[in-house]
Every structure is written in structure tokens, then in C-alpha cells.
Amino acid sequence: MLLIVGFLGAGCARDPLPEYCPVVEPGELVISELRFDQEGSDSFGHYIELYNAAGSAVDLRGLVLRLRSSSGDELELFVRDELDIGPGEYLVIGPGDPEAPDPWIDYAVGWDISGGDPAEDRYPDDLLRFSAAFIEIEACGRIIDQTYYDLAALTGDPGIKPEGTLACGNADSPPSADANDDIPGKDNDSCWCIDAMEADPDQPLFGVGLPGSPGRPNRCP
Numbered sequence: 001m002l003l004i005v006g007f008l009g010a011g012c013a014r015d016p017l018p019e020y021c022p023v024v025e026p027g028e029l030v031i032s033e034l035r036f037d038q039e040g041s042d043s044f045g046h047y048i049e050l051y052n053a054a055g056s057a058v059d060l061r062g063l064v065l066r067l068r069s070s071s072g073d074e075l076e077l078f079v080r081d082e083l084d085i086g087p088g089e090y091l092v093i094g095p096g097d098p099e100a101p102d103p104w105i106d107y108a109v110g111w112d113i114s115g116g117d118p119a120e121d122r123y124p125d126d127l128l129r130f131s132a133a134f135i136e137i138e139a140c141g142r143i144i145d146q147t148y149y150d151l152a153a154l155t156g157d158p159g160i161k162p163e164g165t166l167a168c169g170n171a172d173s174p175p176s177a178d179a180n181d182d183i184p185g186k187d188n189d190s191c192w193c194i195d196a197m198e199a200d201p202d203q204p205l206f207g208v209g210l211p212g213s214p215g216r217p218n219r220c221p
Contacts, residue, residue: 020062021140027177028054029063029137029144032090033195034166035212036128036151042209046127047094047105048077049214050137051175052085059084060107064138065093069130070150077127078112088174092214095125104205104214131158147180154194164196165212170220193220 033049048065052058060083067075077093083106085091094105101108111117113124132150136143149166152158168191169175175191182190195212199205203216213219 020059022058022060022063024054024058024139024144026142026144028052029058029060029085029139030168030175030177031135031137031145031147031180032168032175033092033212033214033218034128034135034149035164035214036166037126037161038209039161039163040209043207044104044205044209044211045095045102045125047092047214048127048135049090049092049212050085051169052087052089052091053174053176055087057084057086060091062139064136066136066138067128067130067133068136070132071130073130075114075127075129077109077114079107079109080112081107083107090215090217093127095123095127097123104211106215145177145180148183150183153183162194164194164210166192167195167212167218167220168192169218171217175218191220193218195219 030051030053031048032051035044035047060079061081063079065077091106092104093107093109094102096102096105096108098108098110110123113127116124131152134146134148137145151162154162154166168180179191195218196210197219199211200213203213205211
């Protein structure tokens with residue numbers, strides 16, 4: 001299926017491309033880890049990790065990630081290029097140069113984000129810019145997964161930023177689209193936890209801050 005569409009409304013600075021529809025059913029892609037602004041020094045930045053719960057590989061080209069804040073503001077990210085994720089694998093989408101993403105980022109969105117403007121001297125880096133928001137995965141006009149976060153509920157204080165990442169599941173209990181519906185910090189049975197551990201020695205990540213486990217099974221209890 002191929003539709004010719006624009007992207008991100010009037011703020012888009014790149015030419016519109018055909019909209020490729022990823023062949024994926026609701027629940028087969030799962031939002032599995034989120035990294036926000038941090039307290040103190042940090043070099044890892046924002047990212048959104050996805051988990052492939054399907055039994056086959058998926059090409060994410062044409063996928064839209066949408067944030068809808070509690071105040072009504074929206075932000076969209078768009079996967080413009082071919083991007084494969086195998087069954088049972090994790091994939092990290094983040095800010096930066098699509099031609100030279102950071103080592104822990106599988107796909108950098110460049111200017112393909114709401115408000116992205118090549119006239120600026122740097123790519124937008126605030127993917128998770130809202131303090132509370134729904135996050136949606138959309139493919140072919142259908143919602144594939146959705147979850148909600150509220151940083152104040154996580155930290156107990158709207159003025160305090162979380163340390164590390166917000167992660168769902170672990171190697172023995174992988175993320176699922178049902179499990180991540182529970183609101184982090186509010187539902188006792190939620191799959192979500194705060195991963196404030198140092199980098200796994202088996203996954204050396206060089207930088208300042210607590211990186212989480214981008215692209216690998218999460219470390220929730």
C-alpha cells in the first residue's frame with residue numbers, strides 16, 4: 001500500500017515522501033524504554049526504544065511516533081528510511097544526524113520531527129519534551145501501541161527529573177502492549193520501572209550519565 005502524503009504539517013522542512021505502510025498488527029510493536037532529560041550532567045540524551053513482539057521481521061519505514069501531551073500539544077517523529085527490526089529484537093530511535101547517529105541509536109530522526117528546521121545549526125534533541133504525555137506508534141493510520149507517562153508521578157515532585165530510563169519488562173518477561181498500558185508510578189502491577197543502574201559491563205556505553213539498556217533486554221525486576 002502506498003499513499004502520497006505530507007508530513008508534520010506546515011513545520012516540515014523536508015520534501016514529502018511516499019508513505020510506506022509497515023506490515024505490522026496492533027500489539028506487535030511495543031514501546032519498551034524511554035529516556036528523558038536528566039538531573040545533572042548527561043551525554044546520552046533522549047531516546048525511545050521499541051520491541052518487536054511479532055514472529056517476523058518488520059520494516060519500520062513509514063512509522064509515526066506521536067506524543068500527545070496532557071495540555072493538548074503534539075509532537076511527531078517519522079521513520080523516513082528503511083529500518084528493519086527482527087522478531088524479539090529491540091530498536092532505539094533518537095535525535096541526531098541520520099548519517100552519523102550515536103552508537104546507542106539505531107535510527108536518528110534528523111529534521112523529521114515536529115518543528116525541525118534545517119535553518120537551525122543543530123538537530124532537535126528534545127524528543128520527550130512533555131512532562132506528561134501519551135505515546136503512540138502508528139502504522140498505516142492504525143495505532144499499534146500506546147502508553148502514558150507522567151514524570152511527576154514517577155519522581156513525586158514535578159520539579160525533579162528522573163534518573164536513568166523508564167523501562168518495561170526484562171529478558172524473562174519481555175515487554176508487551178498489554179503490560180505497558182499500566183501507568184508508571186501509579187499502577188502497582190505495571191511492567192515499568194526506573195532503570196537507574198550504571199551501564200551493563202557487557203554493553204559498554206561511553207558517556208556521562210545513566211544510559212539504561214538501549215537496544216537490549218530491559219532490567220526491571
